[in-house]
Amino acid sequence: MTPESDPHIDIERLLSRLAELSEIGGIDETTGCSRLAFTDADRAGRELVLTWMRDLGLEVTVDGIGNVVGVWRPDSMPEDARDLAPVMTGSHIDTVATGGRYDGNLGVLAGIEVIETLATEGFVPPRPLAVAFFSNEEGARFAPDMMGSLVYVGGMGLEQAHNTVGIDGATVGEELDRIGYRGPAPCPGLVPHAFVELHIEQGPVLEEAGIDVGVVEGVQGISWTEVTIEGQSNHAGTTPMRLRHDAGFAAASVATFVRSLARELGHPQVGTVGAIDLHPNLVNVVAASATLTVDLRNTDNGILTGAEQRLHTHLDELATTEGVAVSTRSLARFDPVVFDSRVVDLVEAAARSLGATTLRMPSGAGHDAQMMARVCPTAMIFTPSHKGISHNPAEHTDPDHLAVGADTLLQVMLDLAGGGWSRP
Ligand code: HGY
Ligand code: MN
Ligand code: MN
DSSP states (O other): OOOSSOOOOOHHHHHHHHHHHHTTTBOTTSSOBOOOTTSHHHHHHHHHHHHHHHHTTOEEEEBTTOOEEEEEOOTTSOHHHHTSOOEEEEEOOOOOTTBOSSTTHHHHHHHHHHHHHHHHTTOBOSSOEEEEEOTTSSOSSSSSTTHHHHHHTTSSOHHHHHTOBOTTSOBHHHHHHHHTOOOSBOSSOOOOSEEEEEEEOOSSHHHHHTOSEEEEEEEOEEEEEEEEEEOOOEETTTSOGGGOOOHHHHHHHHHHHHHHHHHHHOTTOEEEOOOEEEESOOTTEEOSEEEEEEEEEESOHHHHHHHHHHHHHHHHHHHHHHTOEEEEEEEEEEOOEEOOHHHHHHHHHHHHHTTOOEEEEEESSOOHHHHHTTTSOEEEEEEOOGGGOOSSTTOOOOHHHHHHHHHHHHHHHHHHHOSOOBOO
């Protein structure tokens, strides 16, 4: 059931907040921003979004890893409804170092916008609504990704999360204390009645197909591995090729192997070597050591597992042929996730009721929704990404697509909350 009139979000207010938030950690001459998890920029972004949540009258809680949940229980909500599990939306406001203004931020600000629209128009939901931002979704500074929502659903213990050491040597616990976000709310957190996340697609599918809204049926599997290669530093000019144990060459060979493996397995397999650190990283020294990361993903867990095994076989062969020592550490491993078909159907119906074209699809990127799916009925809504660009300051989505995505979110939240809406 939906209320007598169909409310619509205020796109100008949403655009204005997206712009204002993206100025925190803003990247010069772009619309992008850099707010790695638990940095000062992340703290500043949190403060701004919390201000919007509190101004809206949400009951805000902060948990032991800094996840923030704002629950809307309007004063006129009947007593027996106030303690019902909320319909929750949300995403993340931490970004990668070359972040765009929409990745994660859209889902959080659209959630605030939906509640503000309903509150302004005097709607009283039959159960509470909530909007959350989860800590460290990107995992770029502290692996794994989706760490905050993983802790929220009980998939990782708080102590293990707090002891996680980042790429710069700091720990999550130290940084949470430094920015003042080790909160008192318990983990695992409040289990919602249902969860729905609005997010940009971050790929080319919707725009190439000319589709307005992605109806996300699930998330592909993710495998992150840190590879450490110990060779022997030596003189670049005097050391014959036959005597080298070159960690730099070995690292480069892993990168080319990952690319050829992805090509051989074919779509949707993807493989990325995103970080390579050489030591001593000098022009005239054969590299002594290398540390690199390998990101493998596939919608099919069997193929993904096979790709991981092929990687390890390549590393073993490399150790023998190059005479280097190779060690690995898993940074993240999440199986593919299938969303609740009832919520997926609601997303499709809601978008179409607004006149949007829709396409059912998997998510290539990881999202907090894949963790929330462990505890409640969950699905996602995608909006197109211009030229499929993301994790890049040039990330862009047209306002019309943002508006229909947010209105779809509003409609799905109305539907998930069930009938019995009232207006005093
Ligand atoms: O890595 C991901 O898919 C997400 O951006 N955390
Ligand atoms: Mn994201
Ligand atoms: Mn991201």
